[in-house]
Amino acid sequence: MAQVYASMQTSSVRPDVVTYSIIVNGLCKAGRVGDALRMLDGMSRQDSDIRPDVVTLNTVVDGLCKSGQVQEAVAFVEQRMRSVHGCPPNTVTYNCLIDAFCRVGNVSMAYELVGRMENKGVAQNIVTLNTIVGGLCRAGRAGAALEFFREKRTVWTEAKGNAVTYSTLVGAFLHSNNIGMAMALFHEMMTEGHSPDAIMYFTMISGLTQAGRLEDACSMASSLKKAGFKLDAKAYNILIAGFCRKKRLHEAYELLQEMKEVGLQPDVCTYNTLLSGSCKAGDFTAVDELLGKMIDDGCQPSVVTFGTLVHGYCKAGKIDEALRILRSMDESGIHPSTVIYNTLIDFLGKSGDADLAIQLFDEMKEKHVPANVTTFNALLKGLRDKNMPEKAFELMDQMREERCFPDYVTVDVLMEWLPVIGETERLKRFMQQSEHTAAKRGVRDRISAQ
Incomplete structure (x- = not known):
């Protein structure tokens, strides 16, 4: 672009304001706002017969904002637009600045700019309204956003609110778990003649499901279909998860069947959710059948599937089945995770089989599955219950060697156990050494961060 401009200058072709605008826009998009500003300076020389228009100047304002130079953008508007270039800022100018301040969380400054617009007689539009509403909602101030909307829609002739305004507000109130207000705004939106799109319906279905309002969520899904939209796999998964959380597995399985009937393929998330729900209900016949369907599909x-099954069988006291699932992972070519081993070690410890828990811990090392403080805590609890201090001392040494720092659970287990068996000094040494190692790591981390 610079080469084209240079060749124009050396030829008889004279660039006009449109040419300059294109070049300035390209420079700003390339992040070369400084070069764009120098281009403006050249246009503003006394011997130049080209003057930048408000579109060109707004391009620079937008470039400054998007490059993070928001204060510089304000200074440009206040000090150069009118006095140097002879162009007063317009609605687009202020909208660029308002959006930039909202995005950095400075909604107060955005408010102040709205006040300047009103004082200087610059018209506000729907972009102005939606930008402030969005900024307030992102800041967690849904109530203030609604108040702003209610106030300005009565005085801003070009900003009465649209589907974007309502979608933003509804999403914010759903996020803050104010379901009643979200529902009221959704119905108000439709009364005002703004038709919800598929994303809006999905937002409502998700929010209502998360709040446990399953009948309302299903009603919203029906409305979505009547509006000509279709539920996708993600929407079905959300509804299925909602029914599983409420232990309404019959409806969850009906939704699985409906998915297949409309031509949607259940994914691993669908099956994992249903497997988890069936495990929690203790229906392991359904678990086996569903796992078979999953593979057939x-x-x-x-x-995560294997982790769900391991946890479900462990919680039901079926440790042998949980171990069988662990062994089947090798056949499936899936590497067991730390969480899966932790689950088994924890339940084995609770069931009094500390020896097998230790075997699994050793297996973790062989398979290069990293242990964490949860792993050590589960083992220490099992060893405490079986009163196996010598093995516990080995684990304490290993924690220190591997720089696995004790948490409050570790401390509680050891403080309940070691003083009783006369090992108070060992406990003190362990805590002192752990604190020293943690302090050394903290110093090292601070030095590396400098």
Whole structure:
């Protein structure tokens, strides 16, 4: 672009304001705002017969804002637009600045700019309204956003609110768990003649499901279909998860069947959710059947699938089945995770089989599965219950060697146990050494961060 401009200058072709605008826009998009500003300076020389228009100047304002130079953009508007270039800022100018301040969380300054617009007689539009509403909602101030909307829609002739305004407000109130207000705004939106799009319906379905309002969520899904939209796999997964959380597995399985009937393929998330719900309900016959359907449908179980099954069988006291699931992971080519081993070690410890828990811990090392403080805590609790201090001392040494720092659970377990068996001094040494190692790591981290 610079070469084209240079060749124009050396030829008889004289660039006009449109040419300059194109070049300035290109420079700003390339992040070369400084070069764009120098281009403006050249246009503003006394011997130049070209003057930048408000579109060109707004391009620079937008470039400054998007490059993070928001204060410089304000200074440019206040000090150069009118006095140097002879162009007063317009609605687009202020909208650029307002959006930039909202995005950095400075909604107060955005408010102040709105006040300047009103004082200087610069018209506000729907972009102005939606930018402030969005900024307030992102800042967690949904109530203030609604108040702003209610106030300005009565005085701003060009900003009465649209589908974007309502979608932003509804999403914010759903996020803050104010379901009643979200529902009221959704219905107000439709009364005002703004038709919800598929994303809006999805937002409502998700929010209502998360709040446990399953009947309302299903009603919203029906409205979505009547409006000509279709539920996708993600929407079905959200509804299925909602029914599983409420232990309404019959409806969850009906939704699974509906998914297939409308031509949607259940994914691993769908099956994992249903497997988890069936495990929690203790229906392991359904678990086996569902796992078979999952494989028949060509849906490969994931590490989360195996983790769900291991946890479900452990919680039901079926440790042998949980161990069988662990062994089947090798056949499936899926590497067991730390969480899966932690689950088994924890339940084995609670069931009094500390020896097998230790075997699994050793297996973790062989398979290069990293242990964490949760792993050590589960083992220490099991060893405490079986009163196996010598093995516990080995684990304490290993924690220190591996720089696995004790948490409050570790401390509680050891403080309940070691003083009783006359090992108070060992406990003190362990805590002192752990604190010293943690302090050394903290110093090292601070030095490396400098």
